[in-house]
Amino acid sequence: METPKTPTPIEHRIREGLSRLDSVLRSEDWVRARAAGLNPTQHAILEYLMGRAEGAAVRDIAFQLGVSQPTATESIAALERKSLVVKHASTVDKRAVDVCLTEAGSAAVMTGDPAPGALEQAAGKLSDSDKEHLLMTLVTMIKRLQDAGAIPIQRMCVSCRHFRPYAHAGAAKPHHCAFVNAAFGQRDLRIECRDHSMADPSLQAATWGAFHKG
Structure with a gap:
């Protein structure tokens, strides 16, 4: 196929470029998650909860990760079974619960935390x-x-x-x-x-x- 003489809009090419970077990040996320015995969504939840002593609502976790609430709920339940997170009554909405990281959860986030990945190395240059x-x-x-x-x-x-x-x-x-x-x-x-x-x-x-x- 002949290459078009006029390039696609620059916004489209920026999106293409970012998608290439995202593929590297996703690959590295899989490696880090596997080292902790988790899947990428579970690992991302633990990372999101780091530094949030008050925890976070399930809906906020789902929104932050860009996943459905049922997916977030299922992943949180798996983390709870592993004692990596705990739930407690929300201080804002008594009908809801907040999810908090445990000490074991904090340790899991750091497990297999690699040296600077390919993207960080490229940025370093x-x-x-x-x-x-x-x-x-x-x-x-x-x-x-x-x-x-x-x-x-x-x-x-x-x-x-x-x-x-x-x-x-x-x-x-x-x-x-x-x-x-x-x-x-x-x-x-x-x-x-x-x-x-x-x-x-x-x-x-x-x-x-x-x-x-x-």
Whole structure:
């Protein structure tokens, strides 16, 4: 078949590129899950619960992982039988339960945790400026997906009430984290922070506006 003279839309080619990266991640997830005696969904649930001492509702776990609630429920039941998670009454909705990680569950997450995988190794060969640019692009894309309701709010700096974008304008480390009371740079932006505290919608909008403008 002759190669078309006009390429497909750039958005389509970006999607193609991301799908190639996803195939590498999925393969590595299988290896890590097998090392812990789990399947990838079960392992992903344990990873999601790491750093969430209060636990998480089944529906939130399902939404985060992009699986159906019955699938999440079945996987959680398997983890419960292995004593890797426990359930307790929700403090928000007495009719619901929250799922929490046990010590054994935390250990299972770390089992077989490999050295940097192929994707991390490839990223490691990028220049510092390319790494920073890629991280900024990922943060922006995740924010757009959140706004569209395609994924839940992530525990990123830009959605945290402690984040002060460009509080130190012109400095090498322009941002400020009120939680640890320290300045940090673009390359230090977090996509998953265990100390994340969700900002209310109006603050999130203002923070993102200041960050994106900067």
